[in-house]
Amino acid sequence: MNLLIKGGRVVDPSQNIDENLDLLVVDGRIKELGKGLKAPADAEVIDAAGLLVTPGLIDMHVHLRDPGLEYKEDIITGARAAAAGGFTSVACMPNTKPVNDNKAITSYIVNKAKAEALVNVFPVGAITQGSKGENLAEMGELKEAGCVAVSDDGRPVVNAELMRRALEYAKGMGIMVIAHSEELALVGEGVMNEGFTATELGLKGIPWAAEDVAVARDVYLAEFTDSPLHIAHISTKGSVRIIRDAKARGVQVTCETAPHYFSLTDDAVRGYETNAKMNPPLREAEDVAAIKTGLADGTIDAIATDHAPHHLDEKDVEFNVALNGIIGLETSLPLSLKLVEDKVLDMKTLVEKMAVKPAQILGLDRGTLKAGAPADVTIIDPNAEWVVEAEKLASKSKNSPFLGHKMTGAAAYTIVGGKVVYKR
Numbered sequence: 001m002n003l004l005i006k007g008g009r010v011v012d013p014s015q016n017i018d019e020n021l022d023l024l025v026v027d028g029r030i031k032e033l034g035k036g037l038k039a040p041a042d043a044e045v046i047d048a049a050g051l052l053v054t055p056g057l058i059d060m061h062v063h064l065r066d067p068g069l070e071y072k073e074d075i076i077t078g079a080r081a082a083a084a085g086g087f088t089s090v091a092c093m094p095n096t097k098p099v100n101d102n103k104a105i106t107s108y109i110v111n112k113a114k115a116e117a118l119v120n121v122f123p124v125g126a127i128t129q130g131s132k133g134e135n136l137a138e139m140g141e142l143k144e145a146g147c148v149a150v151s152d153d154g155r156p157v158v159n160a161e162l163m164r165r166a167l168e169y170a171k172g173m174g175i176m177v178i179a180h181s182e183e184l185a186l187v188g189e190g191v192m193n194e195g196f197t198a199t200e201l202g203l204k205g206i207p208w209a210a211e212d213v214a215v216a217r218d219v220y221l222a223e224f225t226d227s228p229l230h231i232a233h234i235s236t237k238g239s240v241r242i243i244r245d246a247k248a249r250g251v252q253v254t255c256e257t258a259p260h261y262f263s264l265t266d267d268a269v270r271g272y273e274t275n276a277k278m279n280p281p282l283r284e285a286e287d288v289a290a291i292k293t294g295l296a297d298g299t300i301d302a303i304a305t306d307h308a309p310h311h312l313d314e315k316d317v318e319f320n321v322a323l324n325g326i327i328g329l330e331t332s333l334p335l336s337l338k339l340v341e342d343k344v345l346d347m348k349t350l351v352e353k354m355a356v357k358p359a360q361i362l363g364l365d366r367g368t369l370k371a372g373a374p375a376d377v378t379i380i381d382p383n384a385e386w387v388v389e390a391e392k393l394a395s396k397s398k399n400s401p402f403l404g405h406k407m408t409g410a411a412a413y414t415i416v417g418g419k420v421v422y423k424r
Helices: 075-084 103-116 139-145 160-173 196-201 209-225 237-248 259-263 285-297 332-341 347-362
Strands: 003-012 017-026 029-034 044-047 052-055 057-062 087-092 120-125 149-151 176-179 229-231 253-257 377-387 406-416 419-423
Touching: 003 347, 003 377, 052 347, 057 075, 057 347, 075 087, 075 103, 075 406, 075 419, 087 347, 087 377, 087 406, 103 120, 103 139, 120 139, 139 160, 160 176, 160 209, 176 209, 209 229, 209 237, 237 253, 237 285, 253 285, 253 347, 259 285, 259 332, 332 347, 332 377, 332 406
Parallel strands: 003 044, 003 052, 057 087, 087 120, 120 149, 149 176, 176 229, 229 253
Antiparallel strands: 003 017, 017 029, 052 377, 377 406, 406 419
């Protein structure tokens, strides 16, 4: 677990570093950053010339489907996909079967991940029992068992009084609430974004207001309770505006978006492409532009994949009945690097959104290359060219709208606790 990474472009926003340096890892921890460092006799040496060296990327929103839905994905394959995508840590959502709303299931996830996963796996517990939105889960027990946040992701907490109490209890427990902000009455039977494309395809639409109304409610509840709140997978220009205004007022709100929301529009659904069906749905060009602006001006804190594996039989069906969600762990990095190429973000800001901020939001001792920190490191080849091919993906499921797409940029090495767990 001793390692010398030589001559790479080290980008570490936590220390405001962006320069060519060597990185020395001893006993699984960062020992030193500097020029001309010497390797201990037993150290592995990696030549990182021409490559980027960053704090290990953190995906704060994935679905590993384990326990109960392992035919789609499990902790082992999900972690393998994460490592291939350059992620050293992932936070897994609680909509497993049964729902992760108690100590026993959290402990199962933690123990299986420690024994068998290539990357760090941090469980997210449920806000309510069974994610049914009726009674609060035991947040203190969940935190004690290893949960880093609580969320009913996949379902909103419909009852505003219950959401208020969730925020108050979570604040007292020192655990983050992650909101799935969606007004179900406005969603109705909608299956894609409401707009021209949906009308042309004859599909029932989901209006942008379904997200915006719920985001506004959750933001006001966070303001009322003076509690921290993180909002998952925002997709609309309205959500960006609401969160920007809330931050200006001093509300303790953070948010994330996913690569598909700044890479695709609802045009991707044409041909009734079920691999472009997700929740929230792909939006219109002006929403994509607003998401990019929100990333650039700091309104959107983090990029997360919302990696949602599904079996072929759940996607290779009529659009109306296909399940929502796409895989994203292995395509997130190149899609996000495109933001740098297009001058939406600089490299330091991108690394901040993919490593530093997720660690801060979830309270993890990661997202930095400071001396003494765990040696979670991602080495990126920004010029690697490759094509997304189903048979080459590490994920158990293959439901990606990017199949066949040419990508630029990939993880060259993924290093967890000083150990190389993936090499391209």
